Amino acid sequence: MMTTLKNIALWFERRLHLVKLYEQTAGHPVPKSTGSWFYTFGSMTLTCFVIQIVTGIFLAMAYVPSAAEAYHSLELLNYAQPLGWVMRGMHYWGSTMMVIVMMCHMTQVFLWGAYKYPRELTWLSGCVLLVLTLGLAFSGQVMRFDADAYWGVGIGAAVGGRIPVVGDAVVHLLLGGPIIGTDALSRFFSLHVFILPGSLLAFVSIHLRLVLGKGINEQPKPGVLVKRETYDQYYHGIIKREGVPFAAIINKDVVANGILLLVIVALTLFVGPKGPGIPANPPLVIPEAKPDYPFLWLFAAAALLPNGSEIWLFFVFPAIAALALFALPFLSNEGEKHWRRRPVSIAIVVLTYLGVGLLTYEAIVGPWSPHMDAWSGLPIKAEYIKGRTPVELQGALVFQNMQCRNCHAIAGEGGHRGPDLTAVATRMTNPQLVRQVIQGGGNMPAYARNLSPEETRALVAYLCSLHPPNVPPAREAVGVLKPIGESSPTPTPGGNSVTSNQ
Amino acid sequence: MASSDPNEGSSHEMPPYDWRATRRDFILKLGVGINSVAGALIGIPIIGYFVSAIVQKKQPTWISLGSIDQFPEEATRMAVFMNPYRTQADGDTAHIPCWVKRAHGENFTVFAINCTHLGCPVRWFEQSKLFLCPCHGGAFYEDGSHAAGPPPRGLYHYEHKVEKGELVIKAGVLPTLADPNA
Numbered sequence: 001m002m003t004t005l006k007n008i009a010l011w012f013e014r015r016l017h018l019v020k021l022y023e024q025t026a027g028h029p030v031p032k033s034t035g036s037w038f039y040t041f042g043s044m045t046l047t048c049f050v051i052q053i054v055t056g057i058f059l060a061m062a063y064v065p066s067a068a069e070a071y072h073s074l075e076l077l078n079y080a081q082p083l084g085w086v087m088r089g090m091h092y093w094g095s096t097m098m099v100i101v102m103m104c105h106m107t108q109v110f111l112w113g114a115y116k117y118p119r120e121l122t123w124l125s126g127c128v129l130l131v132l133t134l135g136l137a138f139s140g141q142v143m144r145f146d147a148d149a150y151w152g153v154g155i156g157a158a159v160g161g162r163i164p165v166v167g168d169a170v171v172h173l174l175l176g177g178p179i180i181g182t183d184a185l186s187r188f189f190s191l192h193v194f195i196l197p198g199s200l201l202a203f204v205s206i207h208l209r210l211v212l213g214k215g216i217n218e219q220p221k222p223g224v225l226v227k228r229e230t231y232d233q234y235y236h237g238i239i240k241r242e243g244v245p246f247a248a249i250i251n252k253d254v255v256a257n258g259i260l261l262l263v264i265v266a267l268t269l270f271v272g273p274k275g276p277g278i279p280a281n282p283p284l285v286i287p288e289a290k291p292d293y294p295f296l297w298l299f300a301a302a303a304l305l306p307n308g309s310e311i312w313l314f315f316v317f318p319a320i321a322a323l324a325l326f327a328l329p330f331l332s333n334e335g336e337k338h339w340r341r342r343p344v345s346i347a348i349v350v351l352t353y354l355g356v357g358l359l360t361y362e363a364i365v366g367p368w369s370p371h372m373d374a375w376s377g378l379p380i381k382a383e384y385i386k387g388r389t390p391v392e393l394q395g396a397l398v399f400q401n402m403q404c405r406n407c408h409a410i411a412g413e414g415g416h417r418g419p420d421l422t423a424v425a426t427r428m429t430n431p432q433l434v435r436q437v438i439q440g441g442g443n444m445p446a447y448a449r450n451l452s453p454e455e456t457r458a459l460v461a462y463l464c465s466l467h468p469p470n471v472p473p474a475r476e477a478v479g480v481l482k483p484i485g486e487s488s489p490t491p492t493p494g495g496n497s498v499t500s501n502q
Numbered sequence: 503m504a505s506s507d508p509n510e511g512s513s514h515e516m517p518p519y520d521w522r523a524t525r526r527d528f529i530l531k532l533g534v535g536i537n538s539v540a541g542a543l544i545g546i547p548i549i550g551y552f553v554s555a556i557v558q559k560k561q562p563t564w565i566s567l568g569s570i571d572q573f574p575e576e577a578t579r580m581a582v583f584m585n586p587y588r589t590q591a592d593g594d595t596a597h598i599p600c601w602v603k604r605a606h607g608e609n610f611t612v613f614a615i616n617c618t619h620l621g622c623p624v625r626w627f628e629q630s631k632l633f634l635c636p637c638h639g640g641a642f643y644e645d646g647s648h649a650a651g652p653p654p655r656g657l658y659h660y661e662h663k664v665e666k667g668e669l670v671i672k673a674g675v676l677p678t679l680a681d682p683n684a
Contacts, residue, residue, distance in 0.1 A: 181589070285615070
């Protein structure tokens with residue numbers, strides 16, 4: 001019996017050369033020190049990718065890549081196809097986790113100096129994998145084909161339209177036609193299920209081939225410098241002294257990947273798949289169009305950077321960032337690997353995470369966007385109405401009806417595009433308020449044409465009543481020093497006090 | 503076992519080979535020639551297919567928004583037209599909204615819904631006479647001119663005319679900064 005089994009095994013071995021394959025892969029020697037929790041992010045990224053392929057294949061069995069059907073097929077997946085929502089949830093959370101663990105992997109590799117000689121190509125292929133993964137994340141949110149996805153494609157087209165000279169051609173190539181429709185969805189579908197995953201597979205194999213060929217980066221020791229002439233010998237010395245088969249140090253990878261899978265399952269079960277949201281019906285003018293998490297920081301930057309700097313944000317900055325990533329292993333090819341002796345590298349990592357983190361937070365809050373329904377949906381609280389004169393009450397009505405509330409909060413409620421006006425009377429005097437309302441400025445539209453003199457007078461009277469009871473309102477530094485609104489006549493907008501300024 | 507396997511080991515012994523053997527060389531060159539022709543015959547249609555969206559670019563065409571009577575004077579209303587290049591698979595996305603401002607009589611202005619900053623849909627607010635964009639807070643006045651926020655210019659206009667009592671606009675192409683249509 002045993003000899004029969006052995007003979008069968010040998011029959012296969014003579015044809016497949018599995019022993020040799022094992023020696024070159026799972027059995028290849030690596031430094032013992034690489035059996036570390038910090039070295040588990042790479043395999044976690046790969047695990048996410050496998051999850052994406054498996055769930056993606058099953059989603060493709062139900063998904064219809066047509067603008068007329070895509071949304072409906074997602075609802076069928078959510079509610080009709082048994083366990084369709086689980087596939088969608090795992091695909092969504094798998095993608096989110098893939099971006100996160102990939103960033104962890106990249107950060108670790110950067111801080112451990114693993115991009116230095118002789119692993120330059122490993123780093124470069126990793127950079128390509130980063131671009132491909134982000135491409136998959138972006139095209140993936142288009143697959144959802146709800147209003148966010150539709151307008152997301154529109155944002156993509158608008159960005160393309162800003163490219164000098166070839167902008168128009170880029171827009172038409174991206175959309176596959178003159179306007180956003182099913183051709184655009186089909187383009188993103190081919191990108192998402194064929195072009196990008198295929199390229200990703202190709203680059204993963206290059207990446208792994210390089211990892212096997214050049215060995216896993218040893219845990220750097222502070223003060224041990226990389227030199228092109230001596231490093232190979234140094235690495236061989238480590239392998240000779242403390243080399244172990246790769247299969248012997250995967251224990252932590254196995255645990256980390258198991259936890260990762262449990263996290264994806266838990267997020268799927270307890271949070272569920274994302275969307276689809278509002279249908280992609282263009283006449284339904286949506287309140288906002290936000291991208292998925294990996295791109296929120298870009299969304300925030302587009303709002304927060306000075307007007308006219310879009311060309312820097314969308315073209316110059318990504319070009320510089322890509323160039324920096326690709327040039328890194330050549331700019332810093334030798335020398336110190338340990339993060340403790342590389343303060344600039346630490347600063348780069350900290351600043352990058354702070355920047356991306358803060359921008360992401362800002363994008364979630366979105367203080368630059370008008371709160372489109374505040375004027376009709378958020379009543380002014382009673383304490384900001386109580387005890388007001390009839391003119392001031394009329395002003396409060398003007399305040400609501402003219403959508404001031406969409407940009408200006410009272411007591412924190414409302415839009416945050418403009419300043420909160422809870423205590424505006426302590427900051428601005430009556431004439432200053434009139435000027436601001438009529439002329440606008442500082443990102444506020446001018447209301448001269450849209451408000452009658454009576455409406456302006458009432459509105460400003462109300463704004464002048466917005467101050468805490470124990471804090472007097474602001475007043476002019478010259479002239480009669482009386483609280484405005486009590487006894488001095490309110491300047492008439494459109495009358496002398498304002499037009500004489502213009 | 504290892505010695506009995508002819509495929510064992512990475513390098514096999516073989517006699518030196520003359521790569522310039524003329525007959526084989528000729529056949530190889532012939533093969534490269536045939537494949538170059540075939541490659542062009544296959545490749546050119548593939549490239550043509552891919553770039554057809556640019557080469558045979560669709561132009562804006564005249565589309566009726568319906569009778570002018572549905573647009574009250576001194577008001578701005580949303581109008582929806584069907585994408586002239588729609589296919590059955592476009593579904594709801596064939597419905598393209600725009601904002602029609604009728605000052606008086608036959609004096610119309612038709613704005614694209616797309617914000618000039620990054621293309622999000624702007625919404626009209628009748629009371630404050632402003633178009634507000636939900637994405638990055640762009641604002642436009644009643645006449646479409648830039649009021650506040652990051653947009654680099656006023657709203658895109660569609661070319662329009664009044665024909666037999668109907669408002670007709672020239673549309674069907676997504677307006678962008680590269681091609682504002684009008």
